[in-house]
Amino acid sequence: MTDDHRDLAEIARATRRYLERERAAGRGDLIADAVAKTKTKAKTPAREDAKAPARESAKAPIKVQIRPPSQEEGREPLAVRLEPFPAPGNVTAKRTNLFGEEEAMPAPAPVIEVIEVAKTAPSPLDVFDDDLNPGGLDARKTLAADAIAVLDQVAAEVCACTQCGLCDTRTKAVPGVGTARSGIVFVGEAPGADEDRLGEPFVGRAGQLLDKIIKAMDEAQLIPNLPLDRSTVYICNVLKCRPPENRNPLPHEIEVCSPYLKRQLVAIQPRIICCLGKFAAELLVGVKGTIGGLRGKVYRYQGAKLIVTYHPAACLRNPAYKRPVWEDMQLLAREYLSD
Numbered sequence: 001m002t003d004d005h006r007d008l009a010e011i012a013r014a015t016r017r018y019l020e021r022e023r024a025a026g027r028g029d030l031i032a033d034a035v036a037k038t039k040t041k042a043k044t045p046a047r048e049d050a051k052a053p054a055r056e057s058a059k060a061p062i063k064v065q066i067r068p069p070s071q072e073e074g075r076e077p078l079a080v081r082l083e084p085f086p087a088p089g090n091v092t093a094k095r096t097n098l099f100g101e102e103e104a105m106p107a108p109a110p111v112i113e114v115i116e117v118a119k120t121a122p123s124p125l126d127v128f129d130d131d132l133n134p135g136g137l138d139a140r141k142t143l144a145a146d147a148i149a150v151l152d153q154v155a156a157e158v159c160a161c162t163q164c165g166l167c168d169t170r171t172k173a174v175p176g177v178g179t180a181r182s183g184i185v186f187v188g189e190a191p192g193a194d195e196d197r198l199g200e201p202f203v204g205r206a207g208q209l210l211d212k213i214i215k216a217m218d219e220a221q222l223i224p225n226l227p228l229d230r231s232t233v234y235i236c237n238v239l240k241c242r243p244p245e246n247r248n249p250l251p252h253e254i255e256v257c258s259p260y261l262k263r264q265l266v267a268i269q270p271r272i273i274c275c276l277g278k279f280a281a282e283l284l285v286g287v288k289g290t291i292g293g294l295r296g297k298v299y300r301y302q303g304a305k306l307i308v309t310y311h312p313a314a315c316l317r318n319p320a321y322k323r324p325v326w327e328d329m330q331l332l333a334r335e336y337l338s339d
């Protein structure tokens with residue numbers, strides 16, 4: 001491996017992370033900025049397109065592949081498409097500036113959009129993925145043992161917490177359950193009545209369905225040699241206390257409670273996080289959206305991969321969601337196993 005290859009890999013890796021983050025945050029203009037920076041490092045057709053007259057580039061939008069697509073199914077390859085700024089028909093080449101003087105219109109900025117590109121052959125750069133937290137029982141043994149003290153400390157703080165007011169109506173706080181051993185974390189929304197009574201997440205009807213989902217993954221051997229049940233994964237929620245009448249979490253509750261979840265994730269160093277429903281997804285992906293729109297993609301949360309799926313309670317209300325959830329569990333397993 002030459003230094004040139006390493007440099008190129010570093011550029012591709014940094015750019016991909018940046019684009020993923022900015023896209024998730026809906027900041028298209030920053031994506032444009034990232035591409036502009038990339039263009040100075042790697043010669044791509046984008047450089048020529050920026051100089052070309054707008055009408056010509058409109059006929060032939062240029063795809064600039066920032067990261068070589070992965071071979072793995074479900075991994076979304078990233079690319080950008082440069083297109084001319086959509087100029088209104090009557091635009092003149094001059095404008096009046098703040099001082100009443102006529103001046104030339106600046107050249108239109110390109111519109112840059114992240115698109116999917118067709119899967120192509122794997123590239124040697126794929127091996128330069130960012131450092132991922134390890135998967136597999138052997139690799140995670142020490143890490144899981146070290147996580148216990150931090151998880152216990154967070155649980156103690158959660159049980160004593162009075163920050164958001166839900167302590168007034170809770171029976172028991174519900175910090176989380178399970179282990180860091182597999183590196184798989186399921187994050188739900190907030191405890192319900194059963195969880196509030198028992199102090200453990202996902203023990204009501206939705207929890208029984210989650211147990212079935214995890215058991216089905218185990219029976220299908222989606223991750224060979226990794227026994228899967230409640231005791232080998234970690235299960236927790238965005239809110240650690242039950243909102244009255246199971247209402248949706250309020251923004252200030254999420255704000256004061258989510259640091260507990262984030263500390264749990266730092267301790268666990270998950271290989272993969274599965275967000276169950278909208279509240280976990282919006283918090284950890286950092287973008288608002290529907291589950292239908294957010295699922296089926298692989299995100300990153302620090303050293304973990306992250307996927308989104310329907311909440312088990314949504315599956316109970318609408319059994320048609322069970323099939324996509326199963327597809328998402330297969331995606332979870334593939335991503336757990338791949339770098």
Ligand code: URA
Pocket residue numbers: 188189190191192195200201202203204206207237313
């Ligand atoms: N729903 C959740 O989101 N979490 C639970 O713990 C139970 C139901």
